[in-house]
Amino acid sequence: MTKDVIALTKKMPDPLSVLAGLLSGGPDKLVGAEGDGALVRLHDERGRPLVSVEAPLLVQVRGEARRLLGADEPEVPYWWTEARATTGVAEAEALAGTFAARVATLVGGTAWPPEAARFLAVVDTDGVSAAPVPAAAQPAVDVLTDKVAVVIQDRPVVAMTAWLADAFRAAADAELGLQIVTPAGTRLSPAVRQSLPGWPSRWVVQDEQCGYYDGLSGAVLEWNNGLFVTVTSPEATPRDPRTPIAETFTRDIADTGERQLAVSFRCVHPADDRLVLGGALEAVWREITGEPPAGWGTEEPANLPWSLRGLTDVAHERSPEPTWFVVVGAPERPALATLRVTRTKGGVEEDVTLAFGYGAGEEPATEAVQRAAEALATRHDLQSMLVQIRRARRDLSVPAHFEGPGVPYAFVLGAEEVRSMPGDRARRTPLAEAPRELGPRTRPSLYYPLPGDPSDLSGWKDFEQLMRHLKGS
Template sequence: MTKDVIALTRRMPDPWTMVAGLLSGGPDKLVDKTGEGAVVRLCDGEGRPLVSVEAPLLVQVPGEAERLLGATPPPVPYWWTEARATTGVEHAEQLAGTFAARLAALADGSAWPPEAARSLAVVQTDGVSVAPTPAAGQTAVDVLTDKVAVVIQDRPVLAMTAWLSDAFRTAATAQLGLQVVTPPGTTLSPAVRDSLSNWPSRWVVRDEHDGYYDGMTGAVLRWQDGMFSPVEVAEATADDPRTPVAATYQEVTATDERQLAVTFRTVHPADDHLVLGGALESIWRELTGEPPAGWGTAEPANLPWSPRQITDLARERAPQPTWIVAVGNPNRPGLATVRINRTKAGVEEHVTLMFGYGPDEEPPVASLAKAAEVLATRHRLQSMLVQLRKARRDLAVPPRFEGPGVPLAFVLGAEEVRQMPDDRARNTPLAQAPVPLGPKPRPTLYYPLPGDPSDLSGWQEFERLMRHLKGT
């Protein structure tokens, strides 16, 4: 039985409905709240979280249940309620499944996966009570050592859910890495990729041939010294002393699908008229003809797109940073992550944006210069890098080798161009001169690059350009 179960319902689970679901373990079971009331937990007699239940989330964005679960939800808007059972604790998975089944029955919906929520029977689990402090503040992890917290996720897509985001924050506060173990069929949401790239955090994939391997690098892993880490050199063969790479990771499938990736940074004066999210909306419109469909502080993205709401949230959280995810219409796969920081320079937005294209679809390469000009003239663009690569249209990251992207263009903002001495920004060693964008007295410069996904020499050109601009 899966460790995660999710109820997708037409009606909001009201407090009595939630209680009826929580009491699926029997009327003597008590609950505990954590995360400012966002999570309800059943805990065993030793204070270990048994089942963690997220607050119901109203999803107003189409396509999220299909993207993250492969499930068919009720019509938008609908309610998404997650319950997670801690592995290794008796009856926990049954209790979570029964909770989701009762919730779906009472609030008119369905549960995912269907086989996890077939029973409405009471699950007998004696000794469950309110978690004592400090256990009540701990995230329900499966293994905890002095180096890492390990969680097991059995989902089709490993997404940046509210629960996983909280696990990252809790681990970071404790100065621990977070290692997420998944079955071989799981893919990774791009929203999670950066967080799992920071050592000792890892995406650990179970494999029938090599045991475990890193889903992003392919390195064969072993549990040693309190965490998953690459096989030591002594375990490698004499012919190849490097860290072994899992055979499954090397099973590459040729694809005609492509991804267009854009990373950029803007900086704005911190004044009362500032509206955040406008830069992302502008480039999204230039490249697709429409704005993002929705956004959220976790996945699923549940709110209709609204720069004003994003701005209000960032102001409430300042001076702490704000992280959001934005998604597109299901017909045009698109996903962006935005990190908003208050700095001495003002308010900075760091955006990573991706779109997916099938074999019969052409990425809008001809629109890139116009999109860059819009960012430069309206949104105080500092820099932007555009890449193209052969990869899945749905943007999901598989636990297989995918070729790197190649740079299509680099853009340098007007203020950065102005600050460079000796007209260095204009006179580069590249064969093609930069294209000026925006006002002639203070232009932004657009540097075209080869951009052929089958030829990695574009990175050599990009490195030459970077060395030149830095004066090294």
């Protein structure tokens, strides 16, 4: 099990110097102590890992510490330095807390969680030394079996940090599932929720009353044969598995009036060295909020100010490998997107999943949806787009209790897909309202209005009927 401690500072810290001061061996033991993702790892005389320290990250986007930690943050830009302590070893948490507290004291800033400041006192480091972290090491993985990699996180919001992203990639490369274990009350960033693959990967919540349960489905879980699996009722049959649902998952569910406007779309561009990526996402963002995105990154916290050129350069450097990005909005209007850029035979694909949050008394900007679709259809090689309205948190984080599904508000079919359908199939649908044409009249995309009432799930019947019709089934 691990414990995360973070220093938020105005000046760039020198972790090597701070660690050298903690260790009796002096700074010579830290020479060349660099790794892929983590900067250095401290271990004891028996070789047990105690603390892994990541290279400082310069955050230039407002609100990320508040969003992910619930913490006050220095004025941007500021430095974010993470240390992960192995809590299975008694002295590790104190060592990580001492490191973060000393960094904050030496260069000015704060340590998170606040109680980390109590570790400012001298810690006994006899027998502790530092070593380079090999490229294959995974500081985020706490338990590894032949079926899954288990990551235990104890923070308000599980974010797609560099370490967790490395764990996702390592598990996928090893053909293992990834199971994230958290205490009750922890939430997931949408970036983590969207990246979590299917079974045996899952979010496991440890609850004092219910034991373990799946944070997304509520299914009661148990550790069995090297992974967390669902508990099956004795009365279960193949047709009726009767998986018990944790009481905590469905307790005290009430409509708070909070809503999310969720938009997912795909654009397929001709491959061209002059192609600038991210323009489709920015166009939708501007139509919905009146502003561009605030920041982006290849991990969380999103640390870079919004830049189409910067995003394009990173994707170009990594091509032909796909590139994953997270994009965030200003704190005043919660918004978060994940963008995956992939080079395919058909060109360059941008897959976007985007959500905007609204509080009680705030109306989702549904009047801007058709304008956003028009922008994609006219200028950004739209393939398809789905818009939903959900009863869900304004801050967009994913809680470990039941949230109703979104309801379709609109579906858009790109011009090439419309053109490829036989006859008038795309225009003559079983829906009560005819589709609206978007983009050039000679090569239009089609916009299909749907009910979009989050209190009425029958909208999914209309959507499924439309999909069957368009597929010719």
